[in-house]
Amino acid sequence: MAGKKEDELTFEKGLGRLEQLVEDLESEELNLDKSLSLFEEGIKLARNLNKKLDQVEQKLELLLKNDNGELVSDNFALSSDEEEDNGLGS
Numbered sequence: 001m002a003g004k005k006e007d008e009l010t011f012e013k014g015l016g017r018l019e020q021l022v023e024d025l026e027s028e029e030l031n032l033d034k035s036l037s038l039f040e041e042g043i044k045l046a047r048n049l050n051k052k053l054d055q056v057e058q059k060l061e062l063l064l065k066n067d068n069g070e071l072v073s074d075n076f077a078l079s080s081d082e083e084e085d086n087g088l089g090s
Contacts, residue, residue, distance in 0.1 A: 009048070011053075014045055014048065014049050014052075015049060018045050021038050021039075021041060021042040021045070022042070025039060
């Protein structure tokens, strides 16, 4: 059941939880058992987030392959509206 919960967790929420776990572990107020429990949760969460990143990377590779199946490096051109939204406009 924990696996299903992890799959539903967004990357951003998972990363936020991982950051909270690190903060909690860095505090000196935890006993050994609680520290171990949080560490185990963090390891599982980090593996899940890494898996999500790997999946996104695979999707990007598929999107960036040319007709010959070779990966191509291409700069994404921003429209002038997008450049202004990103603070890149003049």
